[in-house]
Amino acid sequence: xxxxxxxxxxxxxxxxxxxxxxxxxxxxxxxxxxxxxxxxxxxxxxxxxxxxxxxxxxxxxxxxxxxxxxxxxxxxxxxxxxxxxxxxxx
Numbered sequence: 001x002x003x004x005x006x007x008x009x010x011x012x013x014x015x016x017x018x019x020x021x022x023x024x025x026x027x028x029x030x031x032x033x034x035x036x037x038x039x040x041x042x043x044x045x046x047x048x049x050x051x052x053x054x055x056x057x058x059x060x061x062x063x064x065x066x067x068x069x070x071x072x073x074x075x076x077x078x079x080x081x082x083x084x085x086x087x088x089x090x
Contacts, residue, residue: 024036024042024058025057025058025061025062026045026056026057026058026061027057028057031045032044033045033047033048042056049072053073053074054071054072054073054074055072055073055074055076055077056072057072059077060072060076060077060080063080063081063084063089063090064084064089065080065083065084065087065089065090066083067080068080068083
């Protein structure tokens with residue numbers, strides 16, 4: 001469950017301050033779209049991924065299973081979901 005409360009988002013896993021980059025699970029901190037490199041939050045990252053037909057890495061990192069492919073495209077995320085389901089992790 002996700003609830004917005006002021007400048008904080010409350011989830012079942014805890015609270016995340018809106019606009020903060022601390023929760024970002026992307027390991028590519030050199031990426032110009034990484035939230036730690038500007039003050040625009042996730043917007044530039046998501047816009048880049050939409051343009052390129054990709055899914056942000058945070059979605060991949062949210063699934064506790066090794067990535068079965070090298071890419072970040074829709075098909076790669078689908079493969080990860082299917083692999084995690086087959087392993088009983090989803």
